[in-house]
Amino acid sequence: MIPVTKPYLPSREKLDRYIDGIYERAWLTNNGELVQQLTQRLEEYLGVENLLLVANGTLALQIAYRALDISGRSELTEAITTPFTFVATASSLKWEGVYPAFTDIDPNTWCLDPSLIEEAITPRTRALVPVHVFGNACDVEAIDEIASQHNLKVIYDASHAFGVNYKGESLLKHGDAATLSFHATKLFHTGEGGAIVFKKKEDLERAKKMINFGITGPEAIEELGINAKMSELHAAMGLCVLDEKESNHDARVAVWKAYERGLKPCGQLQAWSPHATQNCAYFPLALKSETQLKELLDVLAGEDILARRYFYPSLNQLAQLQSSCQKTCINSQNLANRIICLPLYVGITPSASQRIIDLIRSVA
Structure with missing residues (x-):
């Protein structure tokens, strides 16, 4: 069987x-030596x-929302985000009491x-939560300018954008924060884990403080906190x-390049x-x-090859994420209905990738 993805397993000798x-x-947790090294x-x-290293990519989002003071408010709070993404981008917002105001994609x-963002802003809007989808950089200048105004x-949400540079610098430098997922199937992983890159040191x-229950000393609790720390065992895998x-x-x-060469006539590429x-994190194809x-x-x-529908359905269609600011997102819905991601991981042979290409050509 050829799965859609497979965790990369590094040298066992080095891990040992x-x-x-x-x-x-x-020393198994609480900012141990390996967590410090990996940071x-x-x-x-x-x-x-x-x-900041954390226990997973979803907690990375939730901690970022709280550290930047857009969650936990008593009044209705909204954040403009994309419906074409993994569910955690939006569900983490709603979990934190922030309603996802879905706005359509390019x-x-x-x-x-970005051209649709301003018309979606209301007095309740506190933040923008764009996603670098499949590692592709958003129009960061336009988004940052709207946010400033x-x-x-x-x-x-930069979960797919590990190692991506934009105009010669890390894409993660844009925004007040950028979050990463280090889940086992990601380009870089720690088994389970994540990180947040903040623009400001004070954030x-x-x-x-937040990721350690708000505790800052033997008898000091300065923040409303949670346990979101990365363990030493996860840091060892990451190193x-x-x-x-x-x-x-x-x-x-x-x-990735073999797919690109072979499949251009078969559908829409990003x-x-x-x-x-x-960064070749994913190979999506829209049929x-x-x-x-x-x-x-x-x-x-039928040939024991598993592709996957990333991302389906369009999140604005999920009942769990409905809100007063709900609207149709035609581009996202159209794309979600016809897109798949192809198997991409270390270990796929040239003959296997060519077999996949031939099968797709027979249909598309």
């Missing part, structure tokens, strides 16, 4: 050495400051359309994966920002119709 150190120190190395690798880049916070310091990041990336690039690098998509899924499944 890190685990031996954990046993020697008997420093990721800041260097990504070219950012004010990075039909080519598949990211939030309307005094709104910007939290970029980082506040978030540090090993980071050591092998380049070989991992090169293997994915080979598969229009990539000309200013952003490509002509949902009927064609379902036919292709059946053909692939």
